[in-house]
Amino acid sequence: EDQVTQSPEALRLQEGESSSLNCSYTVSGLRGLFWYRQDPGKGPEFLFTLYSAGEEKEKERLKATLTKKESFLHITAPKPEDSATYLCAVGGGAQKLVFGQGTRLTINP
Amino acid sequence: NAGVTQTPKFQVLKTGQSMTLQCAQDMNHEYMSWYRQDPGMGLRLIHYSVGAGITDQGEVPNGYNVSRSTTEDFPLRLLSAAPSQTSVYFCASSAVLSSYNSPLHFGNGTRLTVT
Numbered sequence: 001e002d003q004v005t006q007s008p009e010a011l012r013l014q015e016g017e018s019s020s021l022n023c024s025y026t027v028s029g030l031r032g033l034f035w036y037r038q039d040p041g042k043g044p045e046f047l048f049t050l051y052s053a054g055e056e057k058e059k060e061r062l063k064a065t066l067t068k069k070e071s072f073l074h075i076t077a078p079k080p081e082d083s084a085t086y087l088c089a090v091g092g093g094a095q096k097l098v099f100g101q102g103t104r105l106t107i108n109p
Numbered sequence: 110n111a112g113v114t115q116t117p118k119f120q121v122l123k124t125g126q127s128m129t130l131q132c133a134q135d136m137n138h139e140y141m142s143w144y145r146q147d148p149g150m151g152l153r154l155i156h157y158s159v160g161a162g163i164t165d166q167g168e169v170p171n172g173y174n175v176s177r178s179t180t181e182d183f184p185l186r187l188l189s190a191a192p193s194q195t196s197v198y199f200c201a202s203s204a205v206l207s208s209y210n211s212p213l214h215f216g217n218g219t220r221l222t223v224t
Contacts (some may be wrong), residue, residue: 004151031210043113043199043215044152051210087152091209096168099151 002027002092006100013078013107021073021103027092033071035064036087038102044087078107111135115200115216122190122223130185130219132200138214140203141183145169145196146218152199158183159206190223197221 003026013019025033032051036044048057050066057064061082063074073086088100116131134141142157154167158177172194174186183202187194198219205211 034212036215041217043201043217044213046212046214049212089152091207096154097208097213099153101149101151 002090002096002098004088004090004098004100006086006088006103008103009101010104011106013075013105015079015107015109016077018074018076018078020075021086021105023071023073023088023100024069025071025088025090026069027090027098029092031091033066034089034091034097035071035073036089038085038087047086075105078105080107080109083107113200113202113214113216115198115219117219118217120219120221122187122221124190124192124223126190128187128190130187130198130200130221132183132185132216133181134183134200134202134214135181136202136204136214137180138202138204139180140206140208140211141177142167142201142203142208142213143173143175143183143185144199144201146199147196154208155185155198157208187221190221192223195221195223 005024007022035047038044048064053068055066061076065072085102085104087102113134139160143155144152153169156175158164200216201213203211
């Protein structure tokens with residue numbers, strides 16, 4: 001059964017303090033790994049898709065990387081507006097999307 | 110550029126009542142789906158559709174019905190509401206006929222409380 005585990009559940013950083021969020025997955029044949037951002041009271045907003053180990057994608061202060069077992073979302077010099085819940089999801093051999101529980105990120109000014 | 114629009118934003122029902130959650134998209138996407146989001150459980154797929162007239166069950170379909178008469182609309186019906194259906198419901202669409210290898214566009218959700 002495809003599984004996704006995100007860690008930590010919550011992370012509090014100071015503005016400018018870089019860190020990484022983890023998404024560990026077990027899937028029979030990765031079709032795609034997705035990162036979404038979700039603000040309170042809103043729907044998830046698509047950030048990145050990664051398809052193969054070694055792939056990296058960047059957007060502003062965010063960089064997503066992928067290995068055969070996990071993905072990292074690196075946040076460099078974050079700002080308060082980066083505060084949100086970040087969701088990871090994988091599509092695998094079962095031909096369905098499985099979401100993790102998310103990491104709630106808070107950036108203090 | 111509206112994207113995916115969900116109505117209502119909030120709803121309170123009594124046990125046993127029925128209602129329909131509305132979802133419309135203006136991106137001409139063939140794939141549409143309904144998820145529920147509960148604390149500590151992540152997003153779970155309820156039902157999905159790959160085009161007008163075609164629907165299928167997801168992970169947690171019991172207690173819900175869907176239909177797809179047009180490309181734009183994909184309503185979710187609660188037949189007889191139960192407290193276990195208290196949740197936030199999201200509609201999502203995709204340009205590709207699957208969710209497992211293409212990004213989803215989400216609406217802003219309907220927060221449902223069943224008392």
